[in-house]
Amino acid sequence: MIQLEVITKTYPMGKRELTVLHGVTFHIAPGEMVAIMGPSGSGKSTTLNVLGCLDQPTSGRYYLDGRDVSRLNRRELARVRAHKIGFIFQSYNLLPRMSALDNVTLGLKYAGIRDRSLAREALARVGLADRESHRPAEMSGGEQQRVAIARALAKKPPVILADEPTGNLDSRSSEEIMGILTTLHKEQGNTLVMITHEQEMASYCQRVIHLKDGKVLREERP
Amino acid sequence: MRFLDPLLSAWRSVLAHKLRSFLTTLGIVIGVAAVIGLLAIGRGAQNEIIASIESLGANLVQITPRTGAGGAPTLSVEDARAIEGQIANVKTVAPVVRATHQVVANGQDIIAVSIGTTPGYLLAYNLEVASGSFFSDYDVARSARVAVLGANTANDLFGDANPVGQEIKMGGAVVRVIGVLKPKGAAIMSPDDNIILPLAFMRQFTTQQRTPQGEHVVHSIALSVADAQYSPQVVAEITDLLRERHRLLPDADDDFRILSTDDIAAQASEAMSIMTVFLGAIAAISLLVGGIGVMNIMLVSVLERTREIGIRKALGARERDIWSQFLLEAALLSLNGGAIGIALGYGIAATVGYFVQEITPIVTPEVVVLAATVSIGIGLFFGFYPAWQASRLNPIDALRAD
Known part of the structure; x- marks a missing residue:
């Protein structure tokens, strides 16, 4: 499903250049649930941005679902994000002026799906059927993250990318979120890549990729 | 639904900042209201002036002397007779002599401008007699000592009493x-303040002036064309006739000026159009300022919603989705301003029309459509x-x- 081939990423920093990724290579099979771990500055956020087609690698190849997406233009990248990828962020990133249902619908809208019943269904699957009309400010952090999961999953993308999804939550909510994620992952069979720095969260995954200084340090199966 | 959805979402975000949206809109409101109001008032004034010119007599042609520096007066009674005798499609010709006289009657003592002319004057200037009658050709021929008073003159001398049959002393x-005469009000060339006398009688107590050819000088000649369509032809023929009578060399300028009501109306209308365009341009500047206000607030709005834009992009929004969303909001803001501005402009025009009775403001549908289009355009542009x-x-x- 995901193939990264010697990905490098270099940012211009004034006159010098800052290289964040020094040739990252790994493969993720369809339906796999993988955690990416590493200390801060190891390049795990940049890797996730590249995986999510929010950013393009300086060199190397990235094959998503069999297609080379490392040289696409901005328009094509937006299409890939809309149809292939569901994002879950550490800080939920819900639109504050919209209800839970509207937030989930928004995720469908850009994928060209106009069927609101899919949004309702997704909210029901994260256990928030009765919170459709609530705004983010009226919900707890755990509930907001569940709305975000529903938003990412509603369009049934082949790949879900989660950026420290439990980073802002207490341990009880964290467990709840991880429970939902693993359950839905099993049911829906999509590929899930998650960034985390907590070993406990990584243990939910089938495989852990450790990054350090912009390179893959090692892989393990917990 | 497909088109309504983005519209609804734009509307929601306009409503999310009510005061800010209102203040932003205000610039457009004032601009559009100014354009609509000023154009309506300008157009109303234009119509008013044209109507007042046409009340002169729709088919009136006036001939006045144009004497160069030190030139002798040239227009004569004989010119008037020649026109009457030789030019086709002319209904009446009235030679006009003017003089200022002291007039005493009924214990009142006033200075008035008297006009010596022929009965044709009544028709040429589209005048009506309120009481009594106008003098006849016979009165002119026998130098009858009779006078017809303008409405104000009658009022100054006799107040509410009926002046007909009374005697006045002059010269x-x-x-x-x-x-x-019936009052004509503020119309151009209103005879309200005049005293009208038979031409022959008038000549008895005013200094006689002669043209170089020894003819009797008049101050102007008024004539009425049978139908407005003949006006250009009549003007051309009179020009030839008078040049011949005044023995002008082919390369000499006319020593007279011929103005038809149509010409005057056209000139006044053009002057008013320029005025209206000028007013509109000033109003358009305020519309421009309003547009810059919209741009300013949209820039702030983009800055404020940077994160929202990021989220939408992560969810797969294309650039087109993002800019159409913001463009729609800007257009909605300024369209609202335009709608309120049109209503306000109507209100201003109606208020002016209510207090200034001479002017009936005219709001044309074209101006409304233009204002609406321009305000959306400004929203899209800015x-x-x-x-x-x-x-x-x-x-x-x-x-x-x-």
């Missing part, structure tokens, strides 16, 4: 009033840059913003 002569800026935001940076 040492005793004159009998035989008629009073919304374009902020919207473009929003669409080009880097999603990673945008997601990091707070």
Whole structure:
């Protein structure tokens, strides 16, 4: 499903250049649930941005679902994000002026799906059927993250990318979120890549990729 | 639904900042209201002036002398007779002599401008007699000592009493009033303040002036064309006739000026059009300022919603989705302003029309459509840059913003 081939990423920093990724290579099979771990500055956020087609690698190849997406233009990248990828962020990133249902619908809208019943269904699957009309400010952090999961999953993308999804939550909510994620992952069979720095969260995954200084340090199966 | 959805979402975000949206809109409101109001008032004034010119007599042609520096007066009674005898499609010709006289009657003592002319004057200037009658050709021929008073003159001399049959003294002569004219109001060339006398009688007590050819000088000649369509032809023929009578060399300028009501109306109308365009241009500047206000607020709005833009992009929004969203908001803002401005402009025009009775403001549908189009256009034009800026935001940076 995901193939990264010697990905490098270099940012211009004034006159010098800052290289964040020094040739990252790994493969993720369809339906796999993988955690990416590493200390801060190891390049795990940049890797996730590249995986999510929010950013393009300086060199190397990235094959998503069999297609080379490392040289696409901005328009094509937006299409890939809309149809292939569901994002879950550490800080939920819900639109504050919209209800839970509207937030989930928004995720469908850009994928060209106009069927609101899919949004309702997704909210029901994260256990928030009765919170459709609530705004983010009226919900707890755990509930907001569940709305975000529903938003990412509603369009049934082949790949879900989660950026420290439990980073802002207490341990009880964290467990709840991880429970939902693993359950839905099993049911829906999509590929899930998650960034985390907590070993406990990584243990939910089938495989852990450790990054350090912009390179893959090692892989393990917990 | 497909088109309604983005519209609804734009509307919601306009409503999310009610005061700000209102203040932004205000610039457009004032601009559009100014354009609509000023154009309506300008157009109303234009119509009023044309109507007042046409009240002169729709088919009136006036001939006045145009004497160069030190030139002798040239227009004569004989010219008037020649026109009457030789030019086709002319209904009446009235030679006009003017003089200022002291007039005494009924214990009142006033200075008035008297006009010596023939009965044709009544028709040429589209005048009506309120009481009594106008003098006849016979009165002119026998130099009858009779006078017709303008409405104000009658009122100054006799107040509410009926002047018809009364006697007035002017220039040492005793004159009998035989008629009073209906008032014409503020119209151009209003005879309200005049006294009208038979031409021959007038000549008896005014200094006789002669043209170089020894003819009797008049101050102007008024004539009425049978139908407005003949007006250009009549003017051309009179020009030839008078040049011949005045023995002008082919390369000499005319020593007279011929103005038809149509010409005057056209000139006044053109002058008013320029005025109206000028007013409209000033109003358009305020519309421009309003547009800059919209741009300003849209830029702030983009800045504020950077994170929202990042989220939308991460969810797969294309650049087109982002800029159309912001453009729609800008257009909606200024369209609202336009709608309120049109209503306000109507109100201003109606209020002016209510207090200034001479002017009936005219709001034409074209102006309304134009104002609505221009206000949407301004929204799109000034919304374009902020919207473009929003669409080009880097999603990673945008997601990091707070």
